[in-house]
Amino acid sequence: MIPAEQILPIDVQHIRSAFPILGRQVKGKPLVYLDNAATTQKPQAVIDALTNYYSGYNANIHRGIHTLAEEATAAYEATRDAVKDFINAPSREEIIFTRGTTESINLVAYTWGRANVQQGDEIIISAMEHHSNIVPWQILCEEKGAVLKVIPVNELGELEMDVYLSLLSEKTKLVSIVHVSNALGTINPVRQIIDAAHKTGAVVLVDGAQSTVHLHIDVQEMDCDFFACSAHKLYGPTGVGILYGKKDILESMPVFLGGGEMIKEVSFDKTTYNELPYKYEAGTPNIADVIAFKYALDFINATGKAAIAQYEHQLLEYGTGQLANIPGLHIIGRARHKASVISFVLDKVHPQDIGILLDNQGIAVRTGHHCAQPLMDCYKIPGTIRASFAMYNTFHEIDALVAGLNKAIKMLS
Amino acid sequence: MTDNSTIAGTEQEIVDEFSLFDSWDDKYEYIIDLGKRLPELAAEHKTDENRVRGCQSTVWLIANDREGKIFYEADSDSTIVKGLISMLIRVLSGHTADEIIEAKLDFIDRIGMRAHLAQTRSNGLVAMVKQMKNYALAYKLKNEVNDGYRSTETKSN
Ligand SMILES: Cc1ncc(COP(=O)(O)O)c(C=O)c1O
Numbered sequence: 420m421i422p423a424e425q426i427l428p429i430d431v432q433h434i435r436s437a438f439p440i441l442g443r444q445v446k447g448k449p450l451v452y453l454d455n456a457a458t459t460q461k462p463q464a465v466i467d468a469l470t471n472y473y474s475g476y477n478a479n480i481h482r483g484i485h486t487l488a489e490e491a492t493a494a495y496e497a498t499r500d501a502v503k504d505f506i507n508a509p510s511r512e513e514i515i516f517t518r519g520t521t522e523s524i525n526l527v528a529y530t531w532g533r534a535n536v537q538q539g540d541e542i543i544i545s546a547m548e549h550h551s552n553i554v555p556w557q558i559l560c561e562e563k564g565a566v567l568k569v570i571p572v573n574e575l576g577e578l579e580m581d582v583y584l585s586l587l588s589e590k591t592k593l594v595s596i597v598h599v600s601n602a603l604g605t606i607n608p609v610r611q612i613i614d615a616a617h618k619t620g621a622v623v624l625v626d627g628a629q630s631t632v633h634l635h636i637d638v639q640e641m642d643c644d645f646f647a648c649s650a651h652k653l654y655g656p657t658g659v660g661i662l663y664g665k666k667d668i669l670e671s672m673p674v675f676l677g678g679g680e681m682i683k684e685v686s687f688d689k690t691t692y693n694e695l696p697y698k699y700e701a702g703t704p705n706i707a708d709v710i711a712f713k714y715a716l717d718f719i720n721a722t723g724k725a726a727i728a729q730y731e732h733q734l735l736e737y738g739t740g741q742l743a744n745i746p747g748l749h750i751i752g753r754a755r756h757k758a759s760v761i762s763f764v765l766d767k768v769h770p771q772d773i774g775i776l777l778d779n780q781g782i783a784v785r786t787g788h789h790c791a792q793p794l795m796d797c798y799k800i801p802g803t804i805r806a807s808f809a810m811y812n813t814f815h816e817i818d819a820l821v822a823g824l825n826k827a828i829k830m831l832s
Numbered sequence: 833m834t835d836n837s838t839i840a841g842t843e844q845e846i847v848d849e850f851s852l853f854d855s856w857d858d859k860y861e862y863i864i865d866l867g868k869r870l871p872e873l874a875a876e877h878k879t880d881e882n883r884v885r886g887c888q889s890t891v892w893l894i895a896n897d898r899e900g901k902i903f904y905e906a907d908s909d910s911t912i913v914k915g916l917i918s919m920l921i922r923v924l925s926g927h928t929a930d931e932i933i934e935a936k937l938d939f940i941d942r943i944g945m946r947a948h949l950a951q952t953r954s955n956g957l958v959a960m961v962k963q964m965k966n967y968a969l970a971y972k973l974k975n976e977v978n979d980g981y982r983s984t985e986t987k988s989n
Binding site for chain 1: 856857860861864888889890909910911912913
């Protein structure tokens with residue numbers, strides 16, 4: 420990591436000018452977009468890349484020998500290289516394109532899971548998982564007669580690490596853990612979690628849906644066996660996800676979807692499968708969005724991930740301080756290490772009412788259970804209001820949120 | 833003067849009231865006020881059975897019939913939703929099953945509420961309306977069955 424004093428501050432106004440949507444109005448007010456944990460907005464370069472592909476070199480990839488097919492294939496594969504560099508994977512064969520984090524996790528559950536999890540085995544997840552990292556494992560456990568174990572979360576919204584260590588045993592086949600919680604913002608100590616799991620011989624999947632945009636990701640240093648994330652939370656298009664897996668594991672896994680592209684030779688007697696990564700990319704993929712995703716990664720790299728992280732941390736600190744001044748407001752998730760996500764509840768006021776009244780002022784936040792119902796049950800709340808910040812948000816927008824909240828509270832009381 | 837003895841008349845009355853507001857802030861203040869004034873539902877009625885599905889907030893709805901007319905009571909943990917329910921009750925309560933089943937309820941569109949609420953929240957509203965109509969339908973079916981019994985009894989006598 421670069422020491423903080425060497426990181427140049429980012430130019431927020433310059434960044435904002437690259438995102439056309441930020442200029443729009445909502446309900447007659449300038450848009451204040453604070454729902455970045457759900458999805459981020461897209462810079463012009465990403466939008467242009469989509470149009471350029473469709474108007475300039477739309478073709479199916481890997482198959483044609485004509486110029487368009489070659490250009491499209493080169494651009495598609497260039498994104499794979501960019502992703503490899505972005506998460507520091509050892510090789511491009513270990514980067515598989517999916518539809519999103521959800522599909523990446525399901526891919527592992529249906530292939531690695533089915534081949535390696537047996538009756539009586541255990542899978543460990545945590546109480547702060549997104550439904551995408553709960554349900555695939557429940558399905559697998561039900562099918563195999565395996566057992567799902569859950570690491571509890573403490574008052575601050577941190578994992579109870581001692582309980583985790585006590586859950587690990589030779590029965591543990593897999594630990595699947597969220598890197599950054601979408602509902603609380605907690606940054607989990609994945610390195611420690613992975614080391615402990617490896618000691619007992621378990622494999623670890625890291626759900627990086629929220630972390631990849633905020634933190635420096637190095638899958639080799641982390642030593643995770645699988646890493647999943649979504650392009651749309653990284654300023655890229657929807658419908659593109661990444662699954663990184665260690666090569667020896669990916670090679671030994673059974674195939675997932677069968678069809679074109681994933682085969683080497685097909686006959687009615689026997690079909691042989693293609694090499695990595697194509698083995699897991701059956702059918703015509705989402706070519707345009709994969710190509711455009713590279714422009715999002717380029718944008719992040721050009722801005723500088725360390726500079727973005729530093730700025731987002733300032734937004735988090737400022738936002739936390741300002742919100743804490745509002746009487747009756749309680750922040751849910753006060754972990755010592757947090758990404759720029761602030762979840763909160765208000766005394767005697769339903770989150771939905773706040774969401775509606777903020778929307779009426781052009782402010783977009785998320786209200787509800789954030790696809791983490793079991794976590795909400797832990798805190799005995801139906802849901803929270805969540806503001807999540809990206810590199811284009813400003814201190815002024817946080818002031819607008821605070822003013823909007825004060826106004827909404829006044830209207831409701 | 834509008835005629836509030838019919839469903840359409842009450843709908844028109846609400847549309848006229850809303851036309852007096854020139855901002856959504858004012859509309860919301862009004863809805864919130866309605867929500868606060870709607871009497872709380874007794875705790876014994878806040879059961880799973882009486883919950884309306886499809887809402888981000890929790891809504892409970894019960895219906896009673898008196899002299900061939902249906903009366904609703906409802907509650908929610910969201911004040912705005914309570915305000916919306918209050919309007920639906922004002923429009924539908926005290927009418928016959930047939931009138932309720934046939935009600936157009938286009939006042940929700942006409943006051944701009946459906947367009948204003950995000951789709952997910954609007955779905956909650958739709959779920960509420962559906963539940964109110966379902967009560968009316970159930971009441972009607974029950975009575976038809978009862979009537980049917982009575983008529984067979986008469987015949988057999
Ligand atoms: C922590 C976490 N995991 C998984 C997902 C699922 O991602 P996607 O919907 O892009 O598949 C999300 C999205 O909200 C998330 O926040």
